Amino acid sequence: MKIIMFSAQPYDKVFFDRYNVDIGIEIEYLETHLGPHIVNVVDNAIGVCVFVNDKLTADVIATLAQKGVKIIALRCAGFNNVDLDAAKRYGIRVCRVPAYSPEAVAEHAVAMLLTLNRKTHKAYNRVREQNFSLTGLLGFNLHQKTVGVIGTGKIGRAFCKIMLGFGCRVIAYDLFEDAQLIELGVNYTTQEELMRQSDIISLHCPLTADNHYLINKDTLALMKDGVTLINTSRGGLVCTADIIEALKQHKVGHLGIDVYEQEEKLFFRNLSEDIIEDDTIQRLMSFPNVLVTAHQAFFTDEALSQIAQITLGSIASLIKGEEPEDSAAVLV
Template identity: 45%
Template structure:
C-alpha cells in the first residue's frame, strides 16, 4: 500500500521513508491538507496529516469520496479534526498520544531564558558590531516563582527544570501530579498563580474550557514584570488582549511558539507576502517578545517517536485493532 503524507518537512521525509520501509511506500508532500489540497488524496486509503491540517467536514467528505478510510495524525493535538463527521463517514482516526515531553519542556525554557536574558536582541546587535549592554539586563530566576498551568508529562518536565533552577513552584490543573508535589509544588487557584508567579508557562490542552484561559482578566492579574511562555496551543491566549497589555508596557518578556491564528501562516514562507494579520504583525515588533513557528516538538527524538507511533497506528488500522491512540475506531 502507498500512504500519502501531507505537511512533511525536509527533515522528516527521510525518517518517514525509513520508518515505513518494508511495510508500505509513503508519498511525502510538503503542502498541508486543506480544502484545496484534499483532492490529491483520491485513491489513497491511508492519509497522514500534520497538526496544521484542516480536517473540517468538507475536507473529510472529499477524502471519503476519494476512497480514504484512515487518517493518521502526526501530533498529540486533534482540535483540527471534526471527529463527529469523521465517525459518521466511517473513518478510522489515530493520533500520537505521547512523545518526548522533554522536547517541548526544554523549548519552553529556551524561550523563557531567551526573553529573560534578551538573547535575540543581543544577537542582532552583535551582528551589527554593537556590543553595548544597554537594555539587555535580565534577572536571576533562582528564588523566584514559576507558575505551571497544566502539570501532565510536559508540565512535569518543565517543573523539574524549574526545580533545578531553585525556583518556588506553583501549579494549577484539574488533578495534582504527585511527582510535582514531591518537587515542592503547591497547587493553587489560577488567580493566585497569576498574581504570584514571576514566570508562567502553559501546558494545558486546548479545550472549550481552556480557550483563552489567558484573557484580559488573567493578564491584568499578572505581575507587570512577569514572563509568559506558551508552547502548547495558540488558542489558550487571547492575543489581542496580550498586545494591549504589551502596548501598555507590561511584562518582562513573552515567548510564544504557538499563535491562535497560525493556520495558513506557520510552517510556510510568507516573507514575500503582504502581512494580512495585524495582530501578529504588531506582536513581533515588541523587542521583548519572541515568536517561533510551532517548533517546540521538533527534535529528532520526538519526531522519530511521532513517526514510529504513526507507523504503529497504520498497522493497527490494517489489523482492525484499537489502541490508546485511536480517536475514532474503525466501523
C-alpha cells in the same frame, strides 16, 4: 496500502522514509495543508496523515469517507483541528502521537524564557557589530521566582522539573494533580491564584472549547505587572488582541510564543520575499520584549524519530484491524 501525508516538510520525508523501511506503507507526500480546498485530490488511499494546521472539518471528513479513507493519523499530540464526532459517524479511525519527547517542548519553553530574560539574541547581534555595551541587556534571576505551569501532562511535568532545578518555586494548575510532582515540591492551586502569584507563566495544556482564549483581558488583569508569559502549546489559548494591549500597557513584561492562532497562514513556510498581510503578527514582532518562533518546540531528532515510529506503527496496526499498542494513541 497508500497513505497521503499533508503539510509534509522535507524533514518529514527523511524521518518517515527512514522508519518506513521495515513497515512498507506507500506514502504520498504533499506540501499543502488538508482542507476543503484540496480534499478532492485524495484518491485510492486508505488514510491521510496530518499535522497541526490541517483542517479536518465535518465536510472534509465526509468527503474523505466518500473516497474510502479509513484512517486519519495525526503526527502530533493535539487534535483540536479534527471533528472527532464526524470521524466516528463515518467510521474513520483517528490516531495520534500522545507523547513524543516531552523534553523537547519543555526545553524549548525554557530556551525562550532564558532568551527573553537574559536577552542573548540581542547580545549576539550586538557583538557581531562590535557593540560590547551592556546597556539594555539587564535580566533577572530565575532562582526563587514563582513559576506557574498550566497543564502538567508529560510536557508540563518535564518543564516543572527543569524549573525546580533552577531553584524556582513552582505552582501548577491541572484538572488532574500529579502525585510525583507534588512529592518533588510542586504546589497545585486554582487557576486564578496561579495567575495572581506567578512571576512567570508557561502554558502546557491542550486547546479545548473550554480553555479557548484562556489568556484574555480578564485573566491578564489578575497577573502581576511585568509578568513573563510563555506559550508552546496552541495559539488559540491566547487572545492575541488582548495580549497586544497588555504589552502596550507594560502588564506583560515578556512574551514568548512558539504558536500563534493564525499560524497556518505563516508557519512552516519561507515568506522572506513576500509581503506579510497579517498586521497582528507584525505588531507582535515589533515589540522588543516579544520572541516568536515558528512552531519549532517539537523539532528535535529524538522527537521526530518518535513521531515517525509511533505514527507508522499505529497506521500499520489499524490497517491490519488491530489496535495500536498505546491505547492513548487512538481517539476514535
